[in-house]
Amino acid sequence: MSFEGIPSIGVDAVETNRSGENGEADRVVDVVDLTFGYAAAPVVEDVSFGVDRGDYVGVIGPNGSGKSTLLRLALGLHEPDAGSCRLLGHPSLAFAERERVGYVAQDVTENTKRMPITVAEVVLMGRFPHAGFGRVTQSDRERVREALRTVGMERLADRKITALSGGQRQRAYIARALAGEAELLVLDEPTVGVDAESVDAFFELLSDLNDEGMTILLVEHDIGAVLEHASRVICLNREVYFDGSPTAFAESDALDRAYGTNLGGRKGDPDGRKGDPDGRKGDLDGRNGGDGR
Numbered sequence: 425m426s427f428e429g430i431p432s433i434g435v436d437a438v439e440t441n442r443s444g445e446n447g448e449a450d451r452v453v454d455v456v457d458l459t460f461g462y463a464a465a466p467v468v469e470d471v472s473f474g475v476d477r478g479d480y481v482g483v484i485g486p487n488g489s490g491k492s493t494l495l496r497l498a499l500g501l502h503e504p505d506a507g508s509c510r511l512l513g514h515p516s517l518a519f520a521e522r523e524r525v526g527y528v529a530q531d532v533t534e535n536t537k538r539m540p541i542t543v544a545e546v547v548l549m550g551r552f553p554h555a556g557f558g559r560v561t562q563s564d565r566e567r568v569r570e571a572l573r574t575v576g577m578e579r580l581a582d583r584k585i586t587a588l589s590g591g592q593r594q595r596a597y598i599a600r601a602l603a604g605e606a607e608l609l610v611l612d613e614p615t616v617g618v619d620a621e622s623v624d625a626f627f628e629l630l631s632d633l634n635d636e637g638m639t640i641l642l643v644e645h646d647i648g649a650v651l652e653h654a655s656r657v658i659c660l661n662r663e664v665y666f667d668g669s670p671t672a673f674a675e676s677d678a679l680d681r682a683y684g685t686n687l688g689g690r691k692g693d694p695d696g697r698k699g700d701p702d703g704r705k706g707d708l709d710g711r712n713g714g715d716g717r
């Protein structure tokens with residue numbers, strides 16, 4: 425991933441930290457007994473999960489099941505009503521080193537319409553926490569170039585961000601995170617509005633980054649894509665219905681229970697939602713149990 429004569433960025437930086445040499449635990453996201461509601465009713469209730477360095481976790485669930493809210497809680501953008509969230513070893517609400525987490529949200533088009541700047545300039549923003557405004561060095565520019573190369577966007581560096589396709593724009597935001605030396609990528613339905621061919625290539629990019637050591641927490645409506653690419657699936661519908669490997673998920677009834685498509689499932693049957701605690705945590709390959717902290 426590094427290039428001759430160019431300082432390494434992003435995923436290589438992750439490799440150097442993976443063993444926890446910097447004293448931080450390998451658990452990069454730690455959510456414990458989390459409950460949160462915008463009004464009286466909780467949107468997320470009693471949710472616990474962890475993301476360890478190198479994981480590729482895909483969060484799925486029906487519309488309105490609390491997925492985006494859970495991401496924002498993990499990032500410290502909401503204050504929990506109960507429970508706790510930690511990010512890279514720090515309480516999420518007090519987490520100050522934002523550049524260490526690359527957040528790619530859905531529906532960024534509206535934001536970028538107000539930013540008539542080039543792709544390279546967007547990616548360079550990832551360097552600002554390191555370089556500071558007005559103090560961009562040649563090394564920062566090299567890192568931008570390498571980040572663009574990593575996401576396959578080098579030739580589009582001088583194009584206006586508004587002139588990109590949705591998929592290209594999302595790649596540019598990933599490049600910004602890489603340029604910022606992010607250790608964790610948090611993506612919220614990044615392929616909404618992206619054409620099918622670009623979606624496949626986008627998920628390949630995420631897999632490549634994960635292979636190189638990048639930790640990924642992805643909310644995604646495309647269950648098939650999550651099962652194909654993620655190393656772990658969390659199925660959410662206010663509560664966690666499943667946390668385990670894609671294989672174990674496919675063999676479980678969590679999909680029916682969480683999406684309410686079977687008669688014994690969620691509708692009007694609160695106990696039924698909670699039925700089968702083993703199934704909820706079913707992790708046949710033992711990779712990461714739902715209660716594995």
Ligand SMILES: Nc1ncnc2c1ncn2[C@@H]1O[C@H](COP(=O)(O)OP(=O)(O)OP(=O)(O)O)[C@@H](O)[C@H]1O
Nearest residue numbers: 462463467485486487488489490491492493494645
């Ligand atoms: N800012 C907000 N204020 C009040 N209610 C909100 C807010 N954001 C989300 N909600 C509500 O919280 C619930 C969960 O929303 P959230 O966006 O987290 O779900 P989601 O699983 O990400 O949905 P989708 O897949 O449709 O994007 C929904 O009922 C939604 O209407």
